[in-house]
Amino acid sequence: MSAVTDLLAALPILHTPITGVILPVMEQFYTIQGEGFNAGRAAYFIRLGGCDVGCVWCDVKESWDADAHPRQAVAELVAAAAAHPGRNVVITGGEPLMHNCGPLTGALQAAGFQTWIETSGAHPLSGRWDWICVSPKKFRAPRPDVLAHADELKIIVFNDSDFAWAEEHAALVPATTRLYLQPEWSRAARMTPALIDYVKAHPRWQVSLQTHKYLDIP
Numbered sequence: 337m338s339a340v341t342d343l344l345a346a347l348p349i350l351h352t353p354i355t356g357v358i359l360p361v362m363e364q365f366y367t368i369q370g371e372g373f374n375a376g377r378a379a380y381f382i383r384l385g386g387c388d389v390g391c392v393w394c395d396v397k398e399s400w401d402a403d404a405h406p407r408q409a410v411a412e413l414v415a416a417a418a419a420h421p422g423r424n425v426v427i428t429g430g431e432p433l434m435h436n437c438g439p440l441t442g443a444l445q446a447a448g449f450q451t452w453i454e455t456s457g458a459h460p461l462s463g464r465w466d467w468i469c470v471s472p473k474k475f476r477a478p479r480p481d482v483l484a485h486a487d488e489l490k491i492i493v494f495n496d497s498d499f500a501w502a503e504e505h506a507a508l509v510p511a512t513t514r515l516y517l518q519p520e521w522s523r524a525a526r527m528t529p530a531l532i533d534y535v536k537a538h539p540r541w542q543v544s545l546q547t548h549k550y551l552d553i554p
């Protein structure tokens with residue numbers, strides 16, 4: 337760890353992720369946004385540790401325990417992102433809104449980055465965002481005040497009942513929110529045909545695929 341992180345880690349008041357000055361970071365990587373509205377665009381991903389939602393099909397369960405991941409200072413994260421040509425940053429997790437995203441997003445925007453979030457919406461909205469993707473979960477309901485700020489609603493389709501569930505949540509977001517249906521990865525072969533038929537019959541929805549998994553990139 338750098339001297340900055342060592343110092344901050346020695347200050348208990350700043351050590352709790354809740355302050356948002358230092359955060360548990362599972363991984364960070366420069367890649368192509370694989371999902372949703374911004375799919376195909378270069379972005380620096382910061383995957384924060386910690387999630388209390390517990391989706392049975394979560395594809396990054398190793399993120400759930402915040403204490404299992406090293407702490408990093410906001411300044412370090414911004415410097416790491418700035419080492420790459422792109423100026424889009426995706427804050428994901430884990431559930432990023434378990435943390436105060438204010439310091440990180442403020443520093444990123446001050447450094448000229450667009451800030452995008454991937455969230456379940458299950459915790460209060462903190463931070464300054466250029467794009468908010470809300471992917472609601474049955475395991476812990478999204479907050480109405482987060483849904484109200486969704487630029488994108490991305491429903492993961494695990495079984496046939498998820499189409500009606502999707503419509504219930506489409507009624508809770510602004511009329512301008514982009515609507516996506518994304519097959520749950522392990523059930524993609526089974527659910528994608530029905531998902532395609534649903535979008536053809538209900539064209540305000542769009543198909544979202546986890547293209548990074550097909551491209552074999554992070």
Ligand SMILES: C[S@@+](CC[C@H](N)C(=O)[O-])C[C@H]1O[C@@H](n2cnc3c(N)ncnc32)[C@H](O)[C@@H]1O
Binds near residue numbers: 396432471518520522
């Ligand atoms: C790992 S989650 C982290 C961010 C946040 N906790 C959330 O759920 O939106 C990032 C995105 O991956 C999606 N996702 C997670 N596991 C998936 C799976 N098995 N199949 C398809 N999408 C998945 C989530 O719905 C979310 O849109």
Ligand SMILES: Nc1nc2[nH]cc(C(=O)O)c2c(=O)[nH]1
Binds near residue numbers: 367
């Ligand atoms: N390439 C790529 N795109 C993504 N979009 C959302 C992701 C996530 O795990 O939050 C993700 C991811 O893990 N990789």
Ligand code: SF4
Binds near residue numbers: 389
């Ligand atoms: S909310 Fe996101 S990170 Fe948490 S379990 Fe569900 S998919 Fe995984």
Ligand SMILES: [Mg+2]
Binds near residue numbers: 395396
């Ligand atoms: Mg992912």
